[in-house]
Amino acid sequence: MFRLWVVYLQFAELFVSSMVHLLYGFYIFSTAVAGDLSQALNDYFYKPNMNVEVKEEMSQGNSNVDDLPPIVLVHGIFGFGKGRLGSLSYFAGAEKKDERVLVPDLGSLTSIYDRARELFYYLKGGQVDYGEEHSKACGHSQFGRIYETGHYPEWDENHPIHFVGHSAGAQVVRVLQQMLADKAFKGYEHTSENWVLSITSLSGAFNGTTRTYFDGMQPEDGRSLKPISLLQLCRIGVIIYDWLDIPLLKNYYNFGFDHYNMSWRKMGIWGLVDCLLGNAGPFASGDWILPDLTIQGSIKLNYHLQTFPNTYYFSYATKRTRKIMGITVPSSILGIHPLLFIRVLQMSLWRHPSDVSPPYKGYRDEDWQDNDGALNTISMTHPRLPIEHPSRFVEEDSDCQPLEPGIWYYKLVEGDHILFIVNRKRAGVEFDVIYDSIFERCRKHVFRKQPQMVPNEAHH
Template sequence: MVRLWISALQLSELFVSSMIHLLYGFYIFSTAVASDMSQALNECFRPNVSVGIKEVESRAITKKNDDLPPIVLVHGIFGFGKGRLGGLSYFAGAEKKDERVLVPDLGSLTSIYDRARELFYYLKGGQVDYGEEHSKACGHSQFGRVYEQGHYPEWDEDHPIHFVGHSAGAQVVRLLQQMLADKAFKGYENTSENWVLSVTSLSGAFNGTTRTYLDGMQPENGRFMKPICLLQLCRIGVIIYDWIDIPWLKAYYNFGFDHFNMSWKKIGVSGLVDCLLGNTGPFASGDWILPDLTIQGSMRLNFHLNTFPNTFYFSYATKRTRKIMGMTVPSSILGIHPLLFIRVLQMSQWRHPPDVPLPYKGYCDEDWQDNDGALNTISMTHPRIPIEHPSRLVVNDSECQPLQPGIWYVTLPSIIFSVTTITIMFGIA
């Protein structure tokens, strides 16, 4: 009877959680459509007298910023770049402030590896090459999207770039820099880590998140999903979305799995069944974002990633929790969105299963209780598992001057800053 009650409670929680996430997704999508319709109506009735002035201003900005390095903003899980979801902006319109601010549209659910490869070709141009060995191992095409014109084709050691990564985007940038150091791009033998001038992390997923286990990843190894969980529902929805393959809808929002060729035009009904049963596709091979965001997956990534001596590193961590009588609880009831409140509460109460080996030596549940509803604060500060990278806690900005490369400057707690702040930080404005 007790087991029956527990199962019923778990199913109820799954139903409520899935409905909330579905409604939230619909809210975002409908907001984007409404914004596009509003913008279209405004353009119909807007006078054209200021067009000439705007063109002159645009040319002036281009000339002024000609010698400034671009700032590339890399989105996190379920994120999107410029051109997706109509007029919505993942980075609150930062790309509209300055044409040197670039927001690439990478796969919202693809693996850290695949996104790092896509980011390189987005900047340099050409057809995305995922690598022969990786593609065969993961069961997808070696080549992907074609960028006829790179967004910064002159990118090299003499023309380095500032990168800003949010959430999983921070790991994408770190892996890309490692690939540059390892000269991992065929036809580009002159790449180096010095192509990256700075890396700024906004709530970066450096060391994984316990959110993945709450949503359905197995804590035993961080590779597989539980049979019944929120991520299984997500998996089914993504597979069907890609299989239906409606061009205008995928142009509006794309999960990024086109190189897995899951369209009905290519795999038919039998292929859909295979994907749903977990025999083929990204969820079968593990080549998607969630395994990379488990603690174990992050450790596997971090083992091969370096903090380089000539690059500046900045990290801004966030949290929505506080301590009350020794317990970690959400920091506010009215000040946190209801959906986020539940997620913060769940993560603050997470306990590693006692019958499962700890993910690393020295793991302690209490260290992972502070969170912002998506990531644990301990994970956002700097790369620390399995190897502690050089870091310095920023209490007073003046104490960190002059800035030294090769060190992660960590700011706690959350602060709000804009792309303008980033440009001032590096003295490029």
């Protein structure tokens, strides 16, 4: 009887979770469509004075803007860049705070590896090359989207970039920097880690999250899916969405699996059945984002990722929990987004299964209980696993002046995982405080130290 009751509760929780996520997705999608329709009607009935706009642009001039190193905002899981979901902004309009900001549209569910490759070609230009070895191992096309011109083709060691990554986007940038250091892009033999001037993480997924296990990843291996779970429903939905391949919908939102050729035009009905049965596609090969976000998957990724001595690193770790009588509980009810409230509660009560080996030596449940509804706070401060990287806790920005490269400066912020994205009004004053400090730091305080010239060189 007790076991039946547990199963009933699990199905009830799955139903509630799936409905909340579905409704929120529909809300975002419909908001984007409504915004576009409103803009189209506005443009139709009110044609702006084009001459005024041209004069304003000309008066500003482009030369100073072109000299600024870009600040690149990299979205997280289920995210989108400029050009997707109409005029809706993933970063809630933060990109308007600076003259030179880029917001790339990367795969929203693709692996961190694939997204890092896409980000490189988005900036440099050319056709995305996922690499022959990786593509064969994962069973997808080696080549992807073509960028006729890169968004920053002059990018190199003398023209480095500032990156700001939200959630999994922060890990994408770290993987890209390691690829640059390893000279991993064919035809680009002179890349180096010094192409990256700074990395700023907003709720960054550095060390994985216990939420993946609630959503359906098996804690035994951090790779396979539980047969009945939220992620199974997500997997089925994504496969069908990509197989239907409706251009209007795909232009609005794309999960990023085009290189898997899952369209009905290319794989037919039997290909769909094969994907749904788990014999083919990204979910069969493990080449998607969720395995990278388990604690085991993050440790595997982090084995190869360094913190480099000439790059500046900053991190904002979010938390929506507190301790009462030694027990971790959600710190608010109204202050947590409905999409995340159940997960904040579940993650604060997390216990690693007693019959499963811990993900690393020295693991303790209590270390992983503070969270923001998507990631554990311990995971967001700086890379810790399998090796702890140099870090410094910051209360006031003035405490860490002058800034030093090669150290993760981190702050704790009271907020849930989507506080600084999509809805600016919800974040309130803190939205501007955080983003203003990020952009000001990138423009005024973070510069590559020039090597000192010895006297003999100066005469030459």
